[in-house]
Amino acid sequence: MKKETKCVHSGSYVDPNTKGINTPIFTSSVFEYLDSDKQPYPRYFNTPNQEVVVRKLCDLEDAEDGILFSSGMAAVSTTMFALVQQGDHVILQDELYGGTHAFVAHQFERLGIEFSFVPTDAKEITKAITDKTKLIFVETPTNPLLSIMDLHKVAQIGKGNNIITVIDNTFASPINQNPLQLGIDVVIHSGTKYLGGHSDICCGIALTRKNIANRIKKTALNFGGSLNATTCSLLERSLKTLSLRVERQTENAAKVAAFLDNHSAIKQVYYPGLKSHDGHDLAKSQMHGFGAMTTFELASNTLNSLDFLRNLQLIKPALSLGGIESTICSPAMTSHRKMSAAERERIGVTDGLLRLSIGIEHSDDLIVDLEQALSV
Secondary structure (H helix, E strand, O other): OOHHHHHHHOOOOOOOOOOOOOOOOOOOOOOOOOOOOOOOOHHHOOOHHHHHHHHHHHHHHOOOEEEEEOOHHHHHHHHHHHHOOOOOEEEEEOOOOHHHHHHHHHHOHHHOOEEEEEOOOHHHHHHHOOOOEEEEEEEOOOOOOOOOOOHHHHHHHHHHOOOEEEEEOOOOHHHHOOHHHHOOOEEEEEOOOOOOOOOOOOOEEEEEOHHHHHHHHHHHHHHOOOOOHHHHHHHHHHHOOHHHHHHHHHHHHHHHHHHHHOOOOEEEEEOOOOOOOOOHHHHHHHOOOOOOEEEEEEOOOOOOHHHHHHHOOOOEEOOOOOOOOOEEEOOOOOOOOOOOHHHHHHHOOOOOEEEEEOOOOOHHHHHHHHHHHHHO
């Protein structure tokens, strides 16, 4: 089946009594166990509502198995703790979601896990490998500068050195990029963003092969970051329109990025769909679409970023991303706030950098709003 069809039909559960086409919400946290080989329990990640979501996302990412979590950070932290231990070494990109960067910086050292942050370049990963390296963690397109990492090379490096490779694929979504097909071992999504898509749920997922999934699940059982049935149902509903939403958002983003790139009040635009982007050709080779995120900086002789944000009428200055409505934020004040000023400066997250998450509105209306906000 094509992705559009998988979004709608994969993983579907048909209740034998009602024959309803939507999966029922099984609100029970307690299930009978006598005369049954299966013992469902929310913290065991094996309830019907959890499983239908996992099956649908496995089909979309070409994975064998997955674990559904209560947040994207629960997926990131549990996956890492499941795959490394005291004395191991982890290689990560400098350009990562601020929450992931803060988690590693604040937790690994006290637990005796060594780590190295490297630039977004596969060659730098090779240089950082030691005999203790057990995990490589990457993100592409990166948050918020939309840099592109060569996933095929990362996968080759991992396999050649017996190192597990993990990617945060949130920005691309399963519609625009499928890293497992390129050889990456584990794909993580913050489902709060594009998978949920309506700015009303918080969740995460890790997708991989059966043997790695079992390792992650054993750790997850102890950490307890499971997702309740009602939120699972909302997520399953949202995934049915994932392809439609992401395709429209990606189309809009290309038009908005082109507008910003030609505006005199804009210093620089970061969008892999622009031919001027350093990673354009690489993104074209490993992505199905360039995504719906656009990051830019205002020119120094124009209004400051806070005034610009306050001038917007349609696009909302708000936390998070990936919803059907367009939102914008200053990463230095939001997603990367937990990083020190020096760390932000090192990876290029300036105080004037703005991250724009494009929604499903008409692109003309978004451009009009940006134009008026830049012209005030």
